[in-house]
Amino acid sequence: MRTSEPVPMTLAVDGLSKRFGATQALDGLALTVAPGEIVAVSGPSGAGKSTLGRLLSGLESADRGEIRLGSRAIQGLPPQQRAVAHMFESFALYPTLNVFDNIASPLRSPMHAGRIDPASIAERVENVLALTQMSHLAGRRPAELSGGQKQRVALCRTLVQTPDLFILDEPIGHLDAKLRHTLRGDIRARQGALAQGTLWFTPDAVEAMAVADRVVMLVGGRVRQIGTPRDIYLRPADTSVARLVGDPAMNLLDITLTSSDGSREIRHAGDAVRASPALRARLAALPGERYVLGFPPMHTQLCAPASAEADVLPGEIYAVEPFGKYTLVTASLAGALLRAKVAPGYAAPLGAPVGIRMPESGVLIFDGDTGSILPDQ
């Protein structure tokens, strides 16, 4: 890693692929990170996030693809020549060094050949210790730390560097909710003010949305969507993304459209689905048979089961979870589970009949075969 001030760089990855035996861990991945940008890569366990990190930092070599950091093609370079600071999910701390020395270790490495003076090292280490609320633990060894404290040491050891690219692999997963929330904001502010870019890997799409300028949704080694958190939340590219984003995720209801007597019937698991006239009109214009309706729990309402209104689906109470500011109710509807965020204090016995009302507008329609969102929504 260089000691001079880093030149602003942008990461550009194209066609990156990696296979382990029968597993295609990454398949033709393309993404960019601009200077000062935080890009979160989110996806379920096994999606390929750590593999991407290892390919970028040179711990693993790609089968195909190009990795450019600024003007340099780095895919053939050894890790020490890449100018990438990588925080590992496994922490990889030195057991014999205390917290301060663990964090200072990259600045004292032979690569810097003693060019960073001890006062600058101390200032930089103290700065990241303060950021992560770890100053009081500077003298401890890793064995004397909790899991969350070890994670913060690994985070500090990455943030203390001045690389061209930061890679943070699940950097705050072991911390309690309050500290996670604080650190999300603090790290975002710090990294956003730097000339370098940051990649932040997390299986938690809510964390990805909160921390990043743009989010890459990775499922099964393939990029399903890249966009701002708002774009991805409002218009997930397919049902695999829709299942991951939102807290809780979007309701998805499989439907089939059949024609009889000149009119279109909407069915879920064989039962007629009562949709609003506006939704009926949209569905009537579709050519295919199998579709999926998507609507967020925040805009899903519960009502009396025997409601005569056109857009009420008959379900049964499956779970009632009071979360303080709201109550989350899960209703079952012929095999589908649909959620509604309702006012606190809602109570109903499990198994009781309930009506579920889709929102008047804004119901998303996905292709039932490919899972892709239909255009023009």
Ligand SMILES: Nc1ncnc2c1ncn2[C@@H]1O[C@H](COP(=O)(O)OP(=O)(O)OP(=O)(O)O)[C@@H](O)[C@H]1O
């Ligand atoms: N060295 C390896 N040998 C064989 N298979 C591997 C190896 N490393 C990763 N894999 C496989 O590649 C896929 C992607 O793994 P990866 O660790 O990149 O996923 P991830 O998104 O980081 O998951 P997690 O969130 O659980 O850490 C998985 O199916 C995994 O089993």
